[in-house]
Amino acid sequence: MPLLWVFLIVLTIAIGGYFAGRMRVLQHAGGDRRKMHSLPNYYGGNVAIKAAVPAFFLLVAWLLIQPWIVNSSVSNLIPDSAIAESSSRGLVLSEVRRAANGLDMAVAQGALSEDDARQPDADVTDISAKLQASGAIVTSQITPPVLQAAQRYRDLNTQGSTWMAIAVISLAVAGALWGLRGAVPDYRARNVVETAVRYLLIGAASIAILTTLGIVLSLVFNTIEFFRLYPAADFFFGTNWAPSFSGRGGSSDLGVLPLLWGTFYISIVALAVAIPIGLFAAIYLSEYATPRIRSIAKPLLEVLAGIPTIVYGLFALLTVGPLLVSVFGRDGLGIMQAGTAVVTAGLVMGIMLIPFVSSLSDDIINAVPQAMRDGSYGLGATKSETIRQVVLPAALPGIVGAILLAASRAIGETMIVVLGAGAAARLSLNPFDAMTTVTAKIVSQLTGDADFASPEALVAFALGMTLFVITLGLNIFALYIVRKYREQYD
Structure with a gap:
């Protein structure tokens, strides 16, 4: 299921829970707001928060963890013989990801059928040509280990997305039911909602810090990959800039x-x-x-x-x-x-x-x-x-x-x-x-x-x-x- 649909379904459950929470507490109070600890909007907000926040938290955590698990699983499929001396396992994995994205593009454009994209013994020359014709950024010739790893990468991502949608939507429904249990007049809904809003503001204030950390980490990991292939001393103290794309490393x-x-x-x-x-x-x-x-x-x-x-x-x-x-x-x-x-x-x-x-x-x-x-x-x-x-x-x-x-x-x-x-x-x-x-x-x-x-x-x-x-x-x-x-x- 596409990520957008998962988001919209969870949002719909939260909005429905909001109105259901208001109606439920008003029914329990007989329509008399004086019998309630909080205003009806707080009870509705309590249901919406319990439906949306845990589900979205699981969604973000899943999106962060799934690539790491998939990369680890696919990395084990790449034999050491498929890694060139001037390359590394991380660089081969990047080729696998680009090949997998290229297969998705080719299938979406009709250049490849889904069965052909999943064929383990497909002609790599033909696959490479079709991926490049579809606008995918891949090397001139995909090797069989890279193609097989890319196919496994697509399968794992598809399975992961399906299980993610099931888990997130189920958690949203469970959270909404949990919130509806608290839609009774004696429940301190205002305290729960205001505490949740405070933590939401703390999270918003932390976004800048986490973004900076993410930028630094993305630079650091790719910089480490570069210095595994090119001497750091030549980079920092070299007085000539002449990059060459004639092979990996080449004589640049x-x-x-x-x-x-x-x-x-x-x-x-x-x-x-x-x-x-x-x-x-x-x-x-x-x-x-x-x-x-x-x-x-x-x-x-x-x-x-x-x-x-x-x-x-x-x-x-x-x-x-x-x-x-x-x-x-x-x-x-x-x-x-x-x-x-x-x-x-x-x-x-x-x-x-x-x-x-x-x-x-x-x-x-x-x-x-x-x-x-x-x-x-x-x-x-x-x-x-x-x-x-x-x-x-x-x-x-x-x-x-x-x-x-x-x-x-x-x-x-x-x-x-x-x-x-x-x-x-x-x-x-x-x-x-x-x-x-x-x-x-x-x-x-x-x-x-x-x-x-x-x-x-x-x-x-x-x-x-x-x-x-x-x-x-x-x-x-x-x-x-x-x-x-x-x-x-x-």
């Missing part, structure tokens, strides 16, 4: 240093543009601008934050790049060969980051108590001296946070880099050279007909993990600065 050079250098170089140029302009704009809007000018200028400035990054990328490619070439190119100073360069992407990215710096800094500067300004004026300081020696130091923790937010945004930018900086991975100090970044290469490594079991595709997760660690260190440093100066000016 996957040194990350050129990508990190391009990422930091473009981000530094962008921050060199965004920080002074954004900070000066924030100081003007908060300290010098009249209310009328501020009401017009600030919304116009914040419009920059709502422009899609692809539009900025096109602006860099079609306007800023040719303009810089006309100034620094052959007809100008002769030091710029093409419009795609570090300075092109950096300038446009800096324009994009101006609202991040200006808007946050403006709010932070406005939050500085007016009494601090008045005390400075009372001591004879001018307006500019007050801003420089009182307001900015007091607002420094927040300004640092705004700058670090802009830096994280710059490091994670992709489209402006792809269109404005080029795709060359190189170590160069020349801002007029084309370069690329970590995020751009993550996209390119996971795009196309690449073998996803190869280190050239898994390297995207290692790049993502590297970027995650860098931004985490950046945030820790920002927290240190904020705490240090907050203690000084609180």
Whole structure:
């Protein structure tokens, strides 16, 4: 049974239980609400919660545990002889999953019948061709062990989904009956419902933490798979980036240093543009601008934050790049060969980051108590001296946070880099050279007909993990600065 139908059935049982609970308690009370401990809605809510919450909890737990059980069962079917020296059991399992998904797609599109998809001695060449024709992402030739494991994978998932639907719906019905037993006037339904709502709010607050944990774990496991196939020392200290998809591993050079250098170089140029302009704009809007000018200028400035990054990328490619070439190119100073360069992407990215710096800094500067300004004026300081020696130091923790937010945004930018900086991975100090970044290469490594079991595709997760660690260190440093100066000016 499809997952959506299971969800809708449980939801229907919960809604029906809600109305049944209200009617039952009103019947027991003879329609007199004064005889009830709680309002009728609480009794109905008690039935709905007991029907839906355990069932949905079982559904989520089943969806999390079933893949682990299925993968463990299928992994035992793969002989060691089917695992190449440059591969691993985890990578072969990923091929099995893709083959199983491809079989589902082929059956759904009519390219394969269900009997053909289950045939254990089917022609792997014919199966591979039909899966690729159906749009499945599989290797050029599926091996017999992978095909048999994929068929077993489909069978186990089908059986698991059937038993899951039976268990979840049965638990929802049992929970509704359990809730209906409490639909009597003396039952403290309000206490039960309010406790359940409190735990629901705790769960909602935990989603962000669990999501972060899930992101980190997904990066960690795939990064470990990559480093089993490619030396970590060559990755972190290599100065050449030349991925090759000619076989697993091939003769690729996957040194990350050129990508990190391009990422930091473009981000530094962008921050060199965004920080002074954004900070000066924030100081003007908060300290010098009249209310009328501020009401017009600030919304116009914040419009920059709502422009899609692809539009900025096109602006860099079609306007800023040719303009810089006309100034620094052959007809100008002769030091710029093409419009795609570090300075092109950096300038446009800096324009994009101006609202991040200006808007946050403006709010932070406005939050500085007016009494601090008045005390400075009372001591004879001018307006500019007050801003420089009182307001900015007091607002420094927040300004640092705004700058670090802009830096994280710059490091994670992709489209402006792809269109404005080029795709060359190189170590160069020349801002007029084309370069690329970590995020751009993550996209390119996971795009196309690449073998996803190869280190050239898994390297995207290692790049993502590297970027995650860098931004985490950046945030820790920002927290240190904020705490240090907050203690000084609180």
